[in-house]
Amino acid sequence: MRSASAAFALAWRAGPAVVAAYVTVSVVAGLLPTAAALLVSSLLDRLTAPGGGPLTPVALLLVAVTLGTSLTTPAAEFLRSESTRALRVRVQDEMLSGVNRLPGMRHFEDPAFQDRLRLAQQAAGNAPDLLVGSVVSGLQAAVLLAGFLVTVFVINPVLGAVTLLLAVPALRTQLAAGRRRAEVLRDTMGNSRREMFYGSLLSDTDTLKEIRLFNLQRYFTDRAAAELRTVVRAERGTDLRSLRERVPDLLLGAAVFAAGLLWAVRAAGRGELTVGDLSVFVTATAGIQRGVAQLAATAATAYQAALTFTFFRTLRDVPPDLVLAPEPRPVPDLAGRIELRDVWFRYTPESPWILRGVDLSLVAGEVTALVGVNGTGKSTLVKLLCRLYDPTRGRILWDGTDLRDVDPADLRERLAAVFQDYGRYDLTAGENIGIGRVADIGREDLVAGAAEAAGVHPRLSRLGQGYATLLSRIFASAGSAGAAVGELLSGGEWQRVAVARAFMRRDADLMILDEPSSGLDAAAEQEIHDSLRTLRAGATVLVISHRLSTVRDADRIVVLGDGRITESGTHDELMARDGTYARLFRLQSAGYAPAGAITGVEVAAGPPSAVTPVPSGGDAPGGAGTPRGTDDGAGAVVDSRQPPAAAGATTP
Ligand SMILES: Nc1ncnc2c1ncn2[C@@H]1O[C@H](COP(=O)(O)OP(=O)(O)OP(=O)(O)O)[C@@H](O)[C@H]1O
Ligand SMILES: [Mg+2]
Known part of the structure; x- marks a missing residue:
């Protein structure tokens, strides 16, 4: 009734x-x-x-x-x-x-x-x-x-x-x-x-x-x-x-x-x-x-x-899946740090703990790299930072304000992220990037600028209808009588589009990159890291990567293992400490060394262009998270795709 x-x-x-x-x-x-x-x-x-x-x-x-x-x-x-x-x-x-x-x-x-x-x-x-x-x-x-x-x-x-x-x-x-x-x-x-x-x-x-x-x-x-x-x-x-x-x-x-x-x-x-x-x-x-x-x-x-x-x-x-504060506090510009204090997390009360007491600070203006073997909870930690979940125990503080006390939408306005499983939308190339900040979706200059910073502008400009090309095979362009069908990108090109999407928020207080480079050639990854620095000097960045050579420049590297932060410091400090990081780093660099010349640290410090496929390493970085073989020579391919005249152009 x-x-x-x-x-x-x-x-x-x-x-x-x-x-x-x-x-x-x-x-x-x-x-x-x-x-x-x-x-x-x-x-x-x-x-x-x-x-x-x-x-x-x-x-x-x-x-x-x-x-x-x-x-x-x-x-x-x-x-x-x-x-x-x-x-x-x-x-x-x-x-x-x-x-x-x-x-x-x-x-x-x-x-x-x-x-x-x-x-x-x-x-x-x-x-x-x-x-x-x-x-x-x-x-x-x-x-x-x-x-x-x-x-x-x-x-x-x-x-x-x-x-x-x-x-x-x-x-x-x-x-x-x-x-x-x-x-x-x-x-x-x-x-x-x-x-x-x-x-x-x-x-x-x-x-x-x-x-x-x-x-x-x-x-x-x-x-x-x-x-x-x-x-x-x-x-x-x-x-x-x-x-x-x-x-x-x-x-x-x-x-x-x-x-x-x-x-x-x-x-x-x-x-x-x-x-x-x-x-x-x-x-x-x-x-x-x-x-x-x-x-x-x-x-x-x-x-x-x-x-x-x-x-x-x-x-x-249905009750909301997060307990929302009745009177949410504003999220101020990040001035000091984001602090995780004794953060414990599991997805359901029945499932095992993923994080078991993580203490971590992301200092404003610094690049923090998070590394660890598959399944240790790195992406989970990212989801907690975006408040897609609340910690089961412990707190995450944004300049002292508990994330539980703020409106998730306000918080997310201040973040930019490339998730490991980012979305590929059956929309136009421009929209695929523009939705990173939907208010600016019509600003062609901003969209092209973000694409440029992610190194995908030349490729998108060459599409049949440029940025207006539909990146889809399942929809035909609206209004086109079959003339303009969609086009598709390669895996790495899609990944750059996802990075460009995040770059639409160049003023974000925290930029999170979860494996932004699993499908990218090493040169491209380095390019993106460089872009990040020039895009916004003093940006606060959390980057997760299995390719340790690209994170060695980070202000701080933290190792997540067994649900906790087990090591933390600069590359040199961690190498000197000779712990998990040093072991993983050497293991990885062995793959870059000429046969019979595995000497350790310094080999991996070589230029990224020296990349050859990383040998299978089980849980080692460069393992399951990184499709091996896609790296091989891909850098050269991508670079050669950029016609000298088009390189550096900023208008679509
Ligand atoms: N939505 C979910 N529900 C339940 N369990 C999940 C969920 N997402 C991840 N897990 C579990 O949490 C653990 C950590 O996953 P997470 O994705 O955080 O690992 P990761 O460190 O990012 O690994 P990788 O290096 O492979 O990306 C995994 O064992 C996984 O099974
Ligand atoms: Mg992950």
Whole structure:
């Protein structure tokens, strides 16, 4: 009931005039059949009884009613579509703002939440419309029923009462059927999501290569089919049950109709009923049968839609995934340092600790490099700095202000980051960079400047339509009649675009680069580091890299191991200390040394252009995080792509 009124309120807010017109037209449409039946009856009586009165006015009225019936149907259809359109706009807005309301990531990594989200999306798509539609057509059916019932009551009260009573069980079984359908939808949502997931793998350009290579088509098709079978089986089960339960209701209804018909015919034969009475009685009892069936069916639909609609409403009731301060404190310009104090973190209460007491300071104006083997929690730490999660224990202080006390959106305005798993958007090249600061997305000079600093400007300028080229193979450019299809970039070029996106915020208080170079050639990485320095002298930077030669210039290098900071200092200090960093550094530099000349430290200090593929080193830097082999000679390739004339140009 609450759902129905909520849905109605939503429809009303979306378009009050349309909803009012829709209800009015539907109620009128519900009254017309009774009026027609009564007019026919009167007409018959006037025809059969001598001197029964003039015929033409009644006939004209009947014509008017018939015309009204023909007109109300399309009018009601149009008004329903119109209210659906208004609702769609409204619901989409509420749906998206419901999702955007959550400031963190945690809910989105919870399968139960994903199920709910999916249900909410589905519900948002059709439940309000179904609900409003069925409430209105229920209303119409009720009006129709009432009209016929009154008519039958007048002719034979007993029959009227019996017909009314019969409506109750029919309504009950239909409501139960509606509820079961909604429950099936909820219980099989996981299956439906998996079915969709397996299906989408078969056409997703990200997975298609491997699907083809490993011949996985059958494998995933079968899995999708198995999930669908589960859903179909559950649906069939409830539908069969509902069918079984409806049969007695239908039989009973038919029996009452037959009894009433027999009685009426005999009564007419005895002269107790006129021909007109007989005709209206037959029409009315048949109409009641239809009305009850319609009412029960719409009630079932409405009930199911109402239950589905609660999924949509609960999305709005989900508590935020971060505890937000009621009166957030402002985030000032970073003047001193960002401090992590005894930070502990795990993703869920059941999962293992990732960070176990991290103490770390990022000093304003300094470049801090964070290194450590795969899976030690470096990217996790980045996510905590962006307040995508709060530490499970301990605090992160921004010039003394706990991040928990500030608005995450304010904080993020002050950050720029290249995540390890950055996004590749099916947008234009310019937009892919401009969204780094959406307020400046139209500023071609800023976008090109950011691209220049990330070393990708010459490449983007050479695209078919320059920065306006769509970086996509799945969308055609809007407005282009197939002339300008999208283009694609290489992995390293995409990575530079991601860096350029972060560079849109050159004034950020903290610049975070998580493996910005895993797909870049060494020269490119060095270039980006140099750009960073010239882009904003005195920027505060946190850089994570497995390629230690590029972080050796950092003001401070910290090693994360076992959930804690295990070493901290400059390159020279850490080498002298001869700990993990020194070991990793030597291991890596061994790969750069000529065969048989592995001497250690100084070898790696060589120019980046001396890069050759790093030998496999398990957990060693340059291990899984760095696609080996892409480095080989890539520097030369990228450099040679920049025509001397274009190099250094800043306009797109
Ligand atoms: N969203 C998540 N939910 C649950 N566990 C996660 C999540 N993200 C990462 N983890 C776990 O946290 C651990 C640390 O991951 P993280 O990505 O922080 O490591 P990393 O140091 O950045 O590694 P790499 O060098 O490979 O990038 C991993 O063992 C991973 O399984
Ligand atoms: Mg990482």
